Amino acid sequence: MSQTVDRALSILPLLAEGPADLGQVATRLGVHKSTALRLLRTLHDHGLVYRQQDQRYRLGARLFALAQEAVENLDVREIAHTHLVTLNEQIGHTVHLAVYEESEVLYIDKVESRYPVRMYSRIGKPVAITVAAVAKLLLADLPEHERRAVAEKLDYPLYTSRSTPNAAAFLKELATVREQGWATDLGGHEESINCIGAPIRGAAGRVVAAMSVSAPNVVVTAEELLTLLPLVRRTAEAISREYSGSVTPH
Amino acid sequence: MSQTVDRALSILPLLAEGPADLGQVATRLGVHKSTALRLLRTLHDHGLVYRQQDQRYRLGARLFALAQEAVENLDVREIAHTHLVTLNEQIGHTVHLAVYEESEVLYIDKVESRYPVRMYSRIGKPVAITVAAVAKLLLADLPEHERRAVAEKLDYPLYTSRSTPNAAAFLKELATVREQGWATDLGGHEESINCIGAPIRGAAGRVVAAMSVSAPNVVVTAEELLTLLPLVRRTAEAISREYSGSVTPH
DNA sequence: AGCGGGCGTTGCACTATCTGCAACACTCAT
DNA sequence: ATGAGTGTTGCAGATAGTGCAACGCCCGCT
Numbered sequence: 172m173s174q175t176v177d178r179a180l181s182i183l184p185l186l187a188e189g190p191a192d193l194g195q196v197a198t199r200l201g202v203h204k205s206t207a208l209r210l211l212r213t214l215h216d217h218g219l220v221y222r223q224q225d226q227r228y229r230l231g232a233r234l235f236a237l238a239q240e241a242v243e244n245l246d247v248r249e250i251a252h253t254h255l256v257t258l259n260e261q262i263g264h265t266v267h268l269a270v271y272e273e274s275e276v277l278y279i280d281k282v283e284s285r286y287p288v289r290m291y292s293r294i295g296k297p298v299a300i301t302v303a304a305v306a307k308l309l310l311a312d313l314p315e316h317e318r319r320a321v322a323e324k325l326d327y328p329l330y331t332s333r334s335t336p337n338a339a340a341f342l343k344e345l346a347t348v349r350e351q352g353w354a355t356d357l358g359g360h361e362e363s364i365n366c367i368g369a370p371i372r373g374a375a376g377r378v379v380a381a382m383s384v385s386a387p388n389v390v391v392t393a394e395e396l397l398t399l400l401p402l403v404r405r406t407a408e409a410i411s412r413e414y415s416g417s418v419t420p421h
Numbered sequence: 422m423s424q425t426v427d428r429a430l431s432i433l434p435l436l437a438e439g440p441a442d443l444g445q446v447a448t449r450l451g452v453h454k455s456t457a458l459r460l461l462r463t464l465h466d467h468g469l470v471y472r473q474q475d476q477r478y479r480l481g482a483r484l485f486a487l488a489q490e491a492v493e494n495l496d497v498r499e500i501a502h503t504h505l506v507t508l509n510e511q512i513g514h515t516v517h518l519a520v521y522e523e524s525e526v527l528y529i530d531k532v533e534s535r536y537p538v539r540m541y542s543r544i545g546k547p548v549a550i551t552v553a554a555v556a557k558l559l560l561a562d563l564p565e566h567e568r569r570a571v572a573e574k575l576d577y578p579l580y581t582s583r584s585t586p587n588a589a590a591f592l593k594e595l596a597t598v599r600e601q602g603w604a605t606d607l608g609g610h611e612e613s614i615n616c617i618g619a620p621i622r623g624a625a626g627r628v629v630a631a632m633s634v635s636a637p638n639v640v641v642t643a644e645e646l647l648t649l650l651p652l653v654r655r656t657a658e659a660i661s662r663e664y665s666g667s668v669t670p671h
Numbered sequence: 672a673g674c675g676g677g678c679g680t681t682g683c684a685c686t687a688t689c690t691g692c693a694a695c696a697c698t699c700a701t
Numbered sequence: 702a703t704g705a706g707t708g709t710t711g712c713a714g715a716t717a718g719t720g721c722a723a724c725g726c727c728c729g730c731t
Contacts, residue, residue, distance in 0.1 A: 173463045174717065175689065179426040180467040184483075187490035193708060203691045208709070213423045217430040221522055226708080230491035232522045233434075236547060238488035240437040241480035272471055272482040283533065297486055424688065425718065443679060453720045458680070476679080 178202060179210040183230065186220065190227040245270070247371065247380045248279050251410045255282050255382065258406045262399055264386040269298055270379070271309035274321055276300050284386070301327050301335045302359035304368030305381035311349040312370065312378035318345060331362045353404060355397075356383075363388045365396050369407035374415040382407055428452060429460040433480065436470065440477040495520070497621065497630045498529050501660045505532050505632065508656045512649055514636040519548055520629070521559035524571055526550050534636070551577050551585045552609035554618030555631035561599040562620065562628035568595060581612045603654060605647075606633075613638045615646050619657035624665040632657055 178200055185191065185199055197207035211228055214220040218233030242248065248268060255266045259282040268280035276298040300306040310318055322338045322345070335341045348354040356366040368383030384403055386396055428450055435441065435449055447457035461478055464470040468483030492498065498518060505516045509532040518530040526548040550556040560568055572588045572595070585591045598604040606616040618633030634653055636646055 172466060173425055173429070173459050175423055175425040176429040176460060176463040177466070179423065179429070180463065180469065183467075183487055187487050194706090204708075205692085205710080206690060209423050209689080210426060213426040213430065216422060216427070217433075218523065219430065230487060232525050232527055232547075234484070234491055235488045235527060237433055237437050237480060238485045241484055273468060275482055275486075277482055277485060297482075444677085454679075455681080455721085456719060459718080 175210075178206075179214060182207075182210060182214060183219065186228055186230050190223060190229045192227045196228065242279055245279055247410075247414055250414050251371065251380065251382065252280060254406050254410050254413075255280060258282075258384070258402070259284075261402065262384065264384050264390070267305060267383045267385065269303075269305035269309065269381050269383075271306075271313075274324070276303065276306040276309055278305075279380075299328075299330065299360045301325055301341055302330065302356050304354040304356040304366040304383045307345060307348045307354040307356075308368050308370045308381035309378060311345040311354070318342070330360050331358055333358045333362075335359060353400060354381075354383075355393075357393050358388075365391075365393045367396055367400055367403055369400075369404045370411075371407050371414065372411045379414065380410075382410070425460075428456075429464060432457075432460060432464060432478075433469065436478055436480050440473065440479045442477045446478065492529055495529055497660075497664055500663050501621065501630065501632065502530060504656050504660050504663075505530060508532075508634070508652070509534075511652065512634065514634050514640070517555060517633045517635065519553075519555040519559065519631050519633075521556075521563075524574070526553065526556040526559055528555075529630075549578075549580065549610045551575055551591055552580065552606050554604040554606040554616040554633045557595060557598045557604040557606075558618050558620045558631035559628055561595040561604070568592070580610050581608055583608045583612075585609060603650060604631075604633075605643075607643050608638075615643045617646055617650055617653055619650075619654045620661075621657050621664065622661045629664065630660075632660070 181200060182196060185196065191199075193204055193207055193211070196211065197204045200207055200210075211220060215222060215228075215231070218231050218236075221229045221231035223229055247270070251268050255268060259266045263284060265284040266282040267278055269276050269278050278298060298306050300310070310321060313321065319342065322341050325338065325341070327335055327337050327341070329336065335344060352370065354368045356364075356368075358365060364385055364387050366383045366385040368381055370378040371380040371382060373379040382403070384396070384399060431450060432446060435446065441449075443454055443457055443461070446461065447454045450457055450460075461470060465472060465478075465481070468481045468486075471479045471481035473479055497520065501518050505518060509516045513534060515534040516532040517528055519526050519528050528548060548556050550560070560571060563571065569592065572591050575588065575591070577585055577587050577591070579586065585594060602620065604618045606614075606618075608615060614635055614637050616633045616635040618631055620628040621630040621632060623629040632653070634646070634649060
């Protein structure tokens, strides 16, 4: 692995916490100021880092543009989008699409609820992996040893009293999800919000993405939400069919 | 500037165009395969690059997370958001917030129209700088020589017959915008879409961001849209006041 | 089966490239 | 004015990155 590049890239998460000046960057990297300066300059030339008026460094614009182009190149997303919009038009609630990548689950698309209540989630944001319905679906399909390895490594924050408390409970839940082919999150992340989700499968039958519908208690009860399950599953299957049949070489 | 880091970072835009394998990356960088491999590995370790099943490399997940955190650290955005939502509730059309950074204008927030017609724009996406109302507002406030320099460097794509055709026309338009304190884009980007925008100013009176309201012809005519101008300007001023008064050291 | 091309990977010797230092420039605050 | 704090530059030394060549592997071809 390349030391110089390694150091340079370590600057990015550091700046993600907030702006920092040259000295701070150098100290946190454990290198001399002049070294940090050169690295920052290089990052700057590539637009990944921006220097504000007070001379402090911040993450830069091209980072957005890159993340942007990256998300647009995901073909599942492209195929799924119209289906998600259609579903949203039918049921009105927030619809999410997520993928698994390197021990993280992240939203790659979202269609907002038509009800005034909005959820705090954003495309690109890592998902609450131990409780979200989409996370359960994606992890449930991993090969057993990998699933175990990931489950052991995770933290299990108690967002609410119904959050998944530990690895054992999580693995049990994943087994259920794997079995039944759908998943829920009933107030496990936010007390008053329930989700139901279904997997999207590629040609080989592997789960390549997952979608979910979320709604707050005040709009529909968990039971009412569950009645939408067949519709959600049908949508997921429609996306799966289109994705599997797609000509895109993979 | 650091050569190694420079090379590594050059890989990112390259991958933004689409997945590529080791050989392609090496060729386009003009380095030996083994060198490209090490760079890619380093990028991979930092999550900026992801290796898909077919071994090809793609932009990775952490890129989203970084862009995400970066955008959340922009305090204008945080302050503006509730105002934008309120405005959207009053008038229903799409509301955008944008900033200027290193010769680019980019959207940092967006509230979707309540009408079925959606616009193609995304947070993080660079704006059509020669025509967008927000771009005019942000550029109009640059010091004269910089404004000139930027205007000369730009391309002037003719999206429609009403697009800004060249630097001279653009500079003239900027002068008008600067004078009147608001801006429009009447079908300059997409034939059927009009926008009106207003500047958001910091404590020193400099324009730090710009907001706009966009609506398609089929919903409201340009004249009708212009009647909303006072409301938009009041919103921008409210944001400016809150931003200027904010305790955040800048 | 056997063969050959394509691609990713590894170890190594060489030196180009990065590093830390120390001195300098600049801006503020006292 | 003076000094502390911060960012910047040039340079000599040596670390760390480079290209090479050889290897292993997978696939398709005959």
